[in-house]
Amino acid sequence: MKNDTFIHENFLLSNKYAQELYHDHASKMPIIDYHCHLPPKEIAENKVFENITQAWIYGDHYKWRAMRTLGIQEKYITGGASDKEKFEKWAQTVPYTLRNPLYHWTQLELSRYFGIDQLLSPKTASEIYDQASLQLNTTAFSTQGILKKMNVEVVCTTEDPTDSLEYHKELATSDFKTHISTSFRPDKAIFIDHQGFIGYLRSVEEASGVAIQNYQNLKYALVKRIEYFHENGCRVSDHGLNYIPYISYNEAEVTKIFNKRIEKQNLSAEEILKYQTALLRFLSQEYHSRGWVQQFHLGALRNNNTRMLKELGPDTGWDSIADYPQAESLSRFLNSLDLEDQLTKTIIYNLNPADNEVMASMIGNFNDGSVKGKVQFGSGWWFLDQKDGMTKQLNALSNMGLVSCFIGMLTDSRSFLSFPRHEYFRRVLCNLFGQEIEQGELPNDIPWIGQIIEDISYNNAKEYFNFK
Incomplete structure (x- = not known):
């Protein structure tokens, strides 16, 4: 990327x-x-x-608060929307988190774990979702693999x-x-x-x-x-x-x-x-x-x-x-x-x-x-x-x-x-x-x-x- x-x-x-x-x-x-x-x-x-949403958004109430503030409906946060849809809504939120630590953390985590140096936004969401999820589906990115990495x-x-x-x-x-x-x-x-x-x-x-x-x-x-x-x-x-x-x-x-x-x-x-x-x-x-x-x-x-x-x-x-x-x-x-x-x-x-x-x-x-x-x-x-x-x-x-x-x-x-x-x-x-x-x-x-x-x-x- x-x-x-x-x-x-x-x-x-x-x-x-x-x-x-x-x-x-x-x-x-x-x-x-x-x-x-x-x-x-x-x-x-x-x-x-299975995908980056499960590893990154599930249980993260820091992200949830930001999404709610932007007007994202709860079904895309803790509700029944698909993991891909939830990720896309988070990607929609990220450009609006400027000066919030979430902006720094998001880019640091994408870079350090997945080697992704592209800014997360609605334009890049699909590509980043696929690339990060593909890596997560390997043993190198299992929970133990992440701790070792x-x-x-x-x-x-x-x-x-x-x-x-x-x-x-x-x-x-x-x-x-x-x-x-x-x-x-x-x-x-x-x-x-x-x-x-x-x-x-x-x-x-x-x-x-x-x-x-x-x-x-x-x-x-x-x-x-x-x-x-x-x-x-x-x-x-x-x-x-x-x-x-x-x-x-x-x-x-x-x-x-x-x-x-x-x-x-x-x-x-x-x-x-x-x-x-x-x-x-x-x-x-x-x-x-x-x-x-x-x-x-x-x-x-x-x-x-x-x-x-x-x-x-x-x-x-x-x-x-x-x-x-x-x-x-x-x-x-x-x-x-x-x-x-x-x-x-x-x-x-x-x-x-x-x-x-x-x-x-x-x-x-x-x-x-x-x-x-x-x-x-x-x-x-x-x-x-x-x-x-x-x-x-x-x-x-x-x-x-x-x-x-x-x-x-x-x-x-x-x-x-x-x-x-x-x-x-x-x-x-x-x-x-x-x-x-x-x-x-x-x-x-x-x-x-x-x-x-x-x-x-x-x-x-x-x-x-x-x-x-």
Whole structure:
């Protein structure tokens, strides 16, 4: 195909220093994708996609939001239109995504996976669909083939405590070189106020073999599942919360609160917070005892559109940035664990850019010298995993802490075609340093700064997680 794209070898690299840092240091580093939502079943079965729509558009609510904004009907997004028709509607949308990260990602992904350097538009849609789909129908582009092609060393997926981990077990005994790990995400056990809470407890009972009749039973059941995950290689937890809850409580109070919920009585806001604080602290103590890393994704306002939630369900593109107060309860929660020397390695991801400096300064309160970068300000995620969001996160972390200790990027994606986001991040990172070298704000010491770039791109995460 004709090369008419702007994605060239020095894309986003504005000077010779940035280019040298990227090409000689960042680009060669393997990928550790320590948080994503890839389906382990598809990795274990080495799935081959029938066409690019299945690999690229299914489940991608970033693209869905853009298509809806342009006025594309839902049948071409999540509905019954054919895969070819859905791709054509996405191709119609792409030229209108200028200045949205989707525009950059689209062209990067077409280039890096398929060698397609032509801009996607209605004019090129049919040809690109056929060429990409033809390549996807080969073993080189199976799920395992894609991970190998993109030099992915580690993938850490995200599973509920009730998950059997059958596919992780299968992969652990296979000859596939990429290490596929899991993270433990017990949010449904924490959200006591959610409608499905009692039904979820039955699922935990079945998975753990523990009858859950009271709060102590629940804690025991979750410990059993933590032990099961640990035995199967898990060393990471993850929590998707509006904010970190913290309110004073005692065990007797929490036991009564749990009993009230089991009896289907209404709980007050204070009772909900007491339960959530107690259970989250308990889980964090369990993570600490096993040397796990805990992750907190904070600041999303989910499921805003009730009508579409009822029609399509969660995680379909109806979420946004929230403005919850974060600092005080987060400080009290982390401090309560640190007081007992039970604060494990912790990553805090922030979705509201107004809170970047809050988070970047907060982590310094609990970096106690025991571990390099023990408490991390995580990379820009969701709405912030784009050039401006990444730059603001890097600047806040640089100003308030040590960006040299940062563990770098992750995809947080459901798509096997998202790994160029690591390249995107690395280019942004190198350009940031390169510009400051050119401006005389950093020394022209490429060997040393190149080492820092390699550490942020790969080495720090390798050391921090210590995946086996």
